[in-house]
Amino acid sequence: xxxxxxxxxxxxxxxxxxxxxxxxxxxxxxxxxxxxxxxxxxxxxxxxxxxxxxxxxxxxxxxxxxxxxxxxxxxxxxxxxxxxxxxxxxxxxxxxxxxxxxxxxxxxxxxxxxxxxxxxxxxxxxxxxxxxxxxxxxxxxxxxxxxxxxxxxxxxxxxxxxxxxxxxxxxxxxxxxxxxxxxxxxxxxxxxxxxxxxxxxxxxxxxxxxxxxxxxxxxxxxxxxxxxxxxxxxxxxxxxxxxxxxxxxxxxxxxxxxxxxxxxxxxxxxxxxxxxxxxxxxxxxxxxxxxxxxxxxxxxxxxxxxxxxxxxxxxxxxxxxxxxxxxxxxxxxxxxxxxxxxxxxxxxxxxxxxxxxxxxxxxxxxxxxxxxxxxxxxxxxxxxxxxxxxxxxxxxxxxxxxxxxxxxxxxxxxxxxxxxxxxxxxxxxxxxxxxxxxxxxxxxxxxxxxxxxxxxxxxxxxxxxxxxxxxxxxxxxxxxxxxxxxxxxx
Numbered sequence: 491x492x493x494x495x496x497x498x499x500x501x502x503x504x505x506x507x508x509x510x511x512x513x514x515x516x517x518x519x520x521x522x523x524x525x526x527x528x529x530x531x532x533x534x535x536x537x538x539x540x541x542x543x544x545x546x547x548x549x550x551x552x553x554x555x556x557x558x559x560x561x562x563x564x565x566x567x568x569x570x571x572x573x574x575x576x577x578x579x580x581x582x583x584x585x586x587x588x589x590x591x592x593x594x595x596x597x598x599x600x601x602x603x604x605x606x607x608x609x610x611x612x613x614x615x616x617x618x619x620x621x622x623x624x625x626x627x628x629x630x631x632x633x634x635x636x637x638x639x640x641x642x643x644x645x646x647x648x649x650x651x652x653x654x655x656x657x658x659x660x661x662x663x664x665x666x667x668x669x670x671x672x673x674x675x676x677x678x679x680x681x682x683x684x685x686x687x688x689x690x691x692x693x694x695x696x697x698x699x700x701x702x703x704x705x706x707x708x709x710x711x712x713x714x715x716x717x718x719x720x721x722x723x724x725x726x727x728x729x730x731x732x733x734x735x736x737x738x739x740x741x742x743x744x745x746x747x748x749x750x751x752x753x754x755x756x757x758x759x760x761x762x763x764x765x766x767x768x769x770x771x772x773x774x775x776x777x778x779x780x781x782x783x784x785x786x787x788x789x790x791x792x793x794x795x796x797x798x799x800x801x802x803x804x805x806x807x808x809x810x811x812x813x814x815x816x817x818x819x820x821x822x823x824x825x826x827x828x829x830x831x832x833x834x835x836x837x838x839x840x841x842x843x844x845x846x847x848x849x850x851x852x853x854x855x856x857x858x859x860x861x862x863x864x865x866x867x868x869x870x871x872x873x874x875x876x877x878x879x880x881x882x883x884x885x886x887x888x889x890x891x892x893x894x895x896x897x898x899x900x901x902x903x904x905x906x907x908x909x910x911x912x913x914x915x916x917x918x919x920x921x922x923x924x925x926x927x928x929x930x931x932x933x934x935x936x937x938x939x940x941x942x943x944x945x946x947x948x949x950x951x952x953x954x955x956x957x958x959x960x961x962x963x964x965x966x967x968x969x970x971x972x973x974x975x976x977x978x979x980x
Contacts, residue, residue: 495524495531505541583624588631590624593617602627606635609642652736654695655688661727671812679723682707692728692737697744700724704748714748721747755912756875758782758883769869773845774862776828778880780843783825785884785902787812788877792857794842799829808903817903885913 498516502509513530515521522536582591588606595601602621608614614634621627658680666673686703687695700721707717725742732740758766763782767775781791790808798807804821811817821829829842836844836853843856860877867875881902888898899910 494534495526496534496537497532498530501532501537504537585628585631587635590627590631604631604634606631606638609638650736651691651693653688654690654692655684657692657731657736658684658688658727661730665730671810671814675719676723679720680727682720683724692731695741697741700741700745704745708748714750718747718750721745755882755886756879757886758872758875758879762870762872762875765870766866766872770866771862773843773856774859774866776832777843777856777859778863778866779828780825781877781880782884783822784819785881786819787881792843792859795840796833796842799842801826801829801833811903813903813905815903817900819901882913885910889913 496504498509498512502512505512512521516523516530522533522540524531524533582589588604591603591605592600593603602618602624603615604618604627605613605615618627618630621630662673662677662680666676670676683703686706687699690699704717704721707720708714721742725740728737728740728742731737767778770778777791780786780794781788784791784806786794786806786808790811793810794806798809799805799821800807801821804826806819806821807816808819809816832842836842839853841855844853845856846852847854863877867873885898885902888901895907895910895914898913899907902910904910
């Protein structure tokens, strides 16, 4: 009966070489092979004859390796532990990586069994049903050890392909909603990303695909800041995909973010503040005062509860913050008076800011006030001003008052001082004072000089302050040289 033909993988295992090496040998004609229907196959007898002739020097070294085709004698000498294991009485062979033993069934038949530890360290004992000899049981033991090693180190594991829109759903539900308070903004970014690359597999998203997405968004009239925010979401999503073993690399790392202009911060002047408070409704006025005196964000102001306001210590504890860390904000006198009036007015309400429903007459939580704020700005004739600008006004006023950046960072709840440094450029008054120090006139009065910051140096009569140089030679030569210099000056 003709023996079945061997594949490249089988020959590589038999010769202890890489499959690519076998393929190169066949292509160059160094090894006998057959080409059947465009596939390379090998005759087992020809390969044995070719190996016995030792046409390559590699086999001289390969014979000492613990491979499958080694004789059982050599394998026992190399790996078998303990002379007692060779005894026929116990019929157990411990090879270090595992043990082979014989077990008798109830019918008196002998079965070859193997015993080893899997990748988790758990003991595995099983019967090798097809094994008729110890050599065949040893092959089964080696095969199982290799498979467990590949599982432990994630070798030769094919990652299942996942489309981006499928991953986006898992990422939003299992990560974003759990760890991010502002998950709705991330949801919007993921929706825009899925419209462009939703049908692409994670492995097929390259930097070129992301560059095309950037160009598409810019052509739609989207601002660079919005595009950069979406790229940040995509970058974070791929990092999580790598942690979840769904992707191998992050393509956003090789993509440059767009240049975006510095954000324009609208600072409220004192005159505009008076007009805004006059134009505000009864329920909106304390909200604006709270934002100006604490610098809290819109959601932090809207969700402020009475149990987080300590009227005795005059402190507000902000819990649900953007950074996830709570902070304590002191209450000044202006805000204290407003909170005192609200406490008397609202009574035992849960939230600080409430309103009375005109239909039912019940007090409800004042959560949304965007329209009333825009109406107040329009009545006060203040343009280009948002509610978040009240937070900028709070920080800028602290900078003008000379408060250090660390204190401002803690009050605003910033993660780093670099974020707080953006408010230092708004202090124009201090810049003007600094530049005025260099002026030679003040208030139009000529002749009156301000403090001169430049170093004092006398340039009119330098000779009075010049010291004679003393050379590093004999003292007699130095005295004579000084005398000559004085006579020449006379």
